[in-house]
Amino acid sequence: MFNFISGLSLTQKIMAICVLCSVLPVVSITIISQHPLYYSVLLVIAAMLISILLARALTKPIKLGLKSLETGLLNFKDGELSSLLAYKNNDELGKLCLLYNQTAKQLRQEKQWIYQRELMLDKVLQSSPQALLLVNDNKIVVFSNLVSRTLFNSKTQLEGTQLHELLSDAPIQLTNAIEQGVDGLFNIEIDSHDSQTWHLSTGEFLLNNQKHHLYIFKQLTRELSRQEVAVWKKVIRIISHELNNSLGPMSSMLHSAQLLASRVDEPRLARVFSTIDERISHLTEFVQGYGKFAKLPTPQKSAINWQNTLNDLNRQWQFSYTVSSTQSILHADQAQLEQLLINLLKNAHESGSNPSKINIDVTFFSNTCIVDVSDGGKGMSEQVMANALVPFYSTKSTGSGLGLALCREIAEAHKGQISLHNKLSGGLNVQVTLPCR
Known part of the structure; x- marks a missing residue:
């Protein structure tokens, strides 16, 4: 008997309870009143039919609510969170269905957030x-x-x-x-x-x-190359020191020799001394160029007057410029900043760009100054851009590979940074970010 009852569904159990609760009183009354048997049987049957009809009517909403919950939980099992339950009766099952819908909405939002987070994580890992x-x-x-x-x-x-x-x-x-x-x-x-x-x-x-x-x-190749660059800097400083020690006396002796040769009527000596003087000047300039990179002095910062600085550079290089604010002030080493801009302008002109498309844009954001130098040249290939800031790397047959490397050293000496980007319209944009103080 108990096994039979345990095998019934919840609605069937409710109907069975309703039938028993209605039939038992009727049977008891018919026994006490001693009515004829057929009359008692008819009363019991009528009570059973009425109780079954009433039980079905009462359990129908329960059955619908349970069916909705079952469907919703099956959707959860399949990972489907977009479906909501339509059962909205104001009863206990209605509250359960409402709680289900609220849970489904929250889980759907969390799933979308996790999905966006996974997309972001995948983008970061891929990059x-x-x-x-x-x-x-x-x-x-x-x-x-x-x-x-x-x-x-x-x-x-x-x-x-x-x-x-x-x-x-x-x-x-x-x-x-x-x-x-x-x-x-x-x-x-x-x-x-x-x-x-x-x-x-x-x-x-x-x-x-x-x-x-x-x-x-x-x-680690790039990190090791930076260590190699540090060694090269030390070697350059030593070589520059030794060359300067030799070039100084040579220049002095050459001057003395030129004075002595002026008393001798021999034009060939003047040509010889002139050639030697030219080579000494060239070698001095060469050593000084590498010395700037090998031993960049600590920046002596002062307030930069952008109008005067850019106007002075405009006398040497053709370019246009804009300064977003004349109220904000950048404190930097004037000589080093000019050297940085000269190197960038030189590269822009050597890129094959029309001079009218070379532009310097100075903007200020909070306590940061951003200097953009752009041109209309061919831009850089992926390989060249990957090594553009590496010292001694150059695609020019006569290049030293120190132009952009020196720009990076100057930017980093000012606690700033430099970045390169190819423009969609063609050309290269070099962005130097410097703290205002």
């Missing part, structure tokens, strides 16, 4: 300069970014690839580093004359109850 590789416990790549494709010499996505298949075409040094599975440095030979230094950082964590392995590859 990261570090190569990222996520491998599950079955040695299958489940995530990679753009840099990792370049590292593994792949033109397609790495997701879904077996790790051993990926390593089959990878450099042997990279394969060994991954197989060792520990943090460390390794070099990848590009060719017989060049190599790249990478740092590998590894980690393990659980994702969807499955162990995953994360490999982070950071290229």
Whole structure:
């Protein structure tokens, strides 16, 4: 009997209770009143029919509410959060359905927020300069970014690839580093004359109850090149010091020799001394140029008068300029700032740009001064732009590779920064950001 009752649905149990509650009193009354049997049977049947009809009418809203909740929970199970329940009766089930709808709306908002956050995270990871590789416990790549494709010499996505298949075409040094599975440095030979230094950082964590392995590859070649530049600066300072020690006496002796030669009627001596003087001047200028980069003095800051500074430069270089505010003041080293602008203007004119399209725009934001130098040239390729600020890198046959590097040194000496961007309309825009004080 109890097994039979437990197998009934909630509405069926309610109907059974209603039938029992109506039939039992009728049966008791007929027994006490001693009516004929047929009369008692008719009363019991009538009571049962009436109670069943009333129970069905009363349990119909309950059945609809429970059906709505069941449908909603099935939608939750399938990850569908956009559907809301239409049951709005003012009863306990109506309150449950209302609570369900409120929960569904909140979960839908949180899902959209998580989705946008995942998009942002994916954008950040894809744009990261570090190569990222996520491998599950079955040695299958489940995530990679753009840099990792370049590292593994792949033109397609790495997701879904077996790790051993990926390593089959990878450099042997990279394969060994991954197989060792520990943090460390390794070099990848590009060719017989060049190599790249990478740092590998590894980690393990659980994702969807499955162990995953994360490999982070950071290229240290640029960081090491900065250390190399520091060494070069020291070498340049030593060489410049020794050359200056020699050029000073040579220039003095040359002057004395020219005075002695003036008493001798020999025109060839004048040409010889003139050539020597020219070469000494050229060598002095050459040493001074490298010396500016190797030993940039601490900026001696003063208030910059932009109108006077740009007007003075306009006498040497053709360009247009705008200054957004004459009230805001930049405190910087006048000589170094002029040298920075001269280098940028020189590059702009050498880019093949029409001089009328070369412009300097000075704007102030809060406590920051932004100097934009733009031209209408060809811009820079990806490879050139990646190395444009590296000292001694130049695409010009007669270039020293110190122009933009010196600009960066000056900007960083002022606690600022420099960035380069190709313009959509063509040409290059160099933006120098400097603190006003």
